[in-house]
Amino acid sequence: xxxxxxxxxxxxxxxxxxxxxxxxxxxxxxxxxxxxxxxxxxxxxxxxxxxxxxxxxxxxxxxxxxxxxxxxxxxxxxxxxxxxxxxxxxxxxxxxxxxxxxxxxxxxxxxxxxxxxxxxxxxxxxxxxxxxxxxxxxxxxxxxxxxxxxxxxxxxxxxxxxxxxxxxxxxxxxxxxxxxxxxxxxxxxxxxxxxxxxxxxxxxxxxxxxxxxxxxxxxxxxxxxxxxxxxxxxxxxxxxxxxxxxxxxxxxxxxxxxxxxxxxxxxxxxxxxxxxxxxxxxxxxxxxxxxx
Amino acid sequence: xxxxxxxxxxxxxxxxxxxxxxxxxxxxxxxxxxxxxxxxxxxxxxxxxxxxxxxxxxxxxxxxxxxxxxxxxxxxxxxxxxxxxxxxxxxxxxxxxxxxxxxxxxxxxxxxxxxxxxxxxxxxxxxxxxxxxxxxxxxxxxxxxxxxxxxxxxxxxxxxxxxxxxxxxxxxxxxxxxxxxxxxxxxxxxxxxxxxxxxxxxxxxxxxxxxxxxxxxxxxxxxxxxxxxxxxxxxxxxxxxxxxxxxxxxxx
Numbered sequence: 308x309x310x311x312x313x314x315x316x317x318x319x320x321x322x323x324x325x326x327x328x329x330x331x332x333x334x335x336x337x338x339x340x341x342x343x344x345x346x347x348x349x350x351x352x353x354x355x356x357x358x359x360x361x362x363x364x365x366x367x368x369x370x371x372x373x374x375x376x377x378x379x380x381x382x383x384x385x386x387x388x389x390x391x392x393x394x395x396x397x398x399x400x401x402x403x404x405x406x407x408x409x410x411x412x413x414x415x416x417x418x419x420x421x422x423x424x425x426x427x428x429x430x431x432x433x434x435x436x437x438x439x440x441x442x443x444x445x446x447x448x449x450x451x452x453x454x455x456x457x458x459x460x461x462x463x464x465x466x467x468x469x470x471x472x473x474x475x476x477x478x479x480x481x482x483x484x485x486x487x488x489x490x491x492x493x494x495x496x497x498x499x500x501x502x503x504x505x506x507x508x509x510x511x512x513x514x515x516x517x518x519x520x521x522x523x524x525x526x527x528x529x530x531x532x533x534x535x536x537x538x539x540x541x542x543x544x545x546x547x548x549x550x551x552x553x554x555x556x557x558x559x560x561x562x563x564x565x566x567x568x569x570x571x572x573x574x575x576x577x578x579x580x581x582x583x584x585x586x587x588x589x590x591x592x593x594x595x596x597x598x599x
Numbered sequence: 600x601x602x603x604x605x606x607x608x609x610x611x612x613x614x615x616x617x618x619x620x621x622x623x624x625x626x627x628x629x630x631x632x633x634x635x636x637x638x639x640x641x642x643x644x645x646x647x648x649x650x651x652x653x654x655x656x657x658x659x660x661x662x663x664x665x666x667x668x669x670x671x672x673x674x675x676x677x678x679x680x681x682x683x684x685x686x687x688x689x690x691x692x693x694x695x696x697x698x699x700x701x702x703x704x705x706x707x708x709x710x711x712x713x714x715x716x717x718x719x720x721x722x723x724x725x726x727x728x729x730x731x732x733x734x735x736x737x738x739x740x741x742x743x744x745x746x747x748x749x750x751x752x753x754x755x756x757x758x759x760x761x762x763x764x765x766x767x768x769x770x771x772x773x774x775x776x777x778x779x780x781x782x783x784x785x786x787x788x789x790x791x792x793x794x795x796x797x798x799x800x801x802x803x804x805x806x807x808x809x810x811x812x813x814x815x816x817x818x819x820x821x822x823x824x825x826x827x828x829x830x831x832x833x834x835x836x837x838x839x840x841x842x843x844x845x846x847x848x849x850x851x
Binding site for chain 1: 602605606609610612613616617620621685686687689690691692693694695696700849850851
């Protein structure tokens with residue numbers, strides 16, 4: 308649904324995108340993770356036809372973003388970092404206006420606005436101006452505005468930045484409903500738990516390139532077993548059969564694939580104070596990747 | 600082309616809906632120049648004389664009409680800068696709408712509200728004793744010249760709004776606009792100013808429109824019409840390409 312080949316973009320003082328490749332399958336949520344300035348937003352702006360790339364090709368829903376920006380625009384929705392709604396107009400007026408500008412007829416635009424208000428739980432406040440909305444409500448209105456034409460591809464650029472946990476949960480629920488309807492979502496975020504919650508696949512971006520790509524589980528890597536013992540060397544020797552072992556003082560850590568077998572083996576060791584087994588968080592995987 | 604008109608009209612209606620939602624603000628915008636008329640016409644006007652003779656309020660009012668058009672820069676600037684800064688412009692650019700609509704919608708809405716503002720000012724003028732002494736055709740030509748100036752400064756507002764993308768810079772725009780407003784023939788004859796100020800004021804585009812409308816209304820201090828045609832045309836010729844270039848630079 309999204310196909311990016313060797314996309315490049317330079318600004319005066321730095322290279323934002325340095326030959327980036329990306330493929331996103333239809334009907335999936337693809338997370339773009341990366342530190343600030345990694346090029347996530349620039350990529351989204353290129354794919355949403357707001358910025359022209361210096362080189363490479365990108366197609367969205369089968370249309371080239373440079374040669375046929377009009378066709379791309381008819382197939383996408385964009386929800387950027389700012390809630391890009393007209394704050395003076397009511398929620399309903401906003402949605403009707405964006406509907407009319409997407410070339411729905413007056414009646415169709417009104418009908419669609421009502422549907423979207425209902426769906427995003429905004430019917431009761433539909434006549435209120437957006438200035439009076441909470442952050443979460445404004446983001447939901449913003450999402451609704453990005454959904455006017457039931458886009459094939461929806462770009463979400465840090466959709467929950469600055470929201471409280473309640474607001475984030477509201478936005479996540481809304482995104483999940485969109486995906487159920489078959490929309491393909493490209494999501495940029497700095498919150499790793501957000502990518503973990505929503506994304507089917509994740510690309511980690513740094514310095515304008517993809518440095519890792521995979522499902523959240525694959526990126527996190529295998530489970531780790533930690534054993535605290537007074538006889539670390541003996542324990543390390545017994546555990547070496549499971550996978551690569553590191554010893555740090557009285558702490559022995561081993562990467563494992565079979566949790567049950569690993570626990571059974573660790574429990575049979577003598578002189579053990581404590582055993583923990585856990586999956587690395589995406590944060591750990593991410594920090595390891597971007598510091599590599 | 601059909602969609603360009605359609606989308607432009609949707610955008611115009613958006614601007615008009617803004618006004619309907621902010622009745623207090625539009626009343627303030629309309630009344631502010633009225634306040635200036637009262638201040639200059641009555642508080643300071645007693646000490647003013649018109650070079651070449653004539654009633655000061657008859658001289659002042661056409662100047663105030665032109666000045667009201669000039670102040671329109673601020674409205675246009677604030678609206679465009681707000682949209683650009685908040686990402687609303689980006690949303691419009693990501694829609695399958697005509698790219699020209701954001702500007703044409705703005706232009707039509709601003710000209711409509713400025714026409715309304717001018718109507719209020721003409722009413723205010725009549726209330727304080729200003730009259731036109733010419734034919735209806737000449738008076739209508741004067742009104743058209745005033746709106747022509749408004750059309751020209753619209754593009755300055757659009758250009759500066761796109762350039763800054765920050766509505767808080769409105770104060771900076773006001774600091775630029777006010778000296779232009781006062782260093783003109785709007786309030787006082789350039790002949791009565793120190794030579795260098797008088798020269799500056801004489802060449803101010805605002806003076807061209809003010810003097811031409813004075814002549815067309817049959818008020819004292821009138822000048823020829825053609826500078827009031829040429830100055831706005833020159834401003835438009837400069838600021839339309841600059842605005843288009845700045846809009847394209849958003850894609851960089």
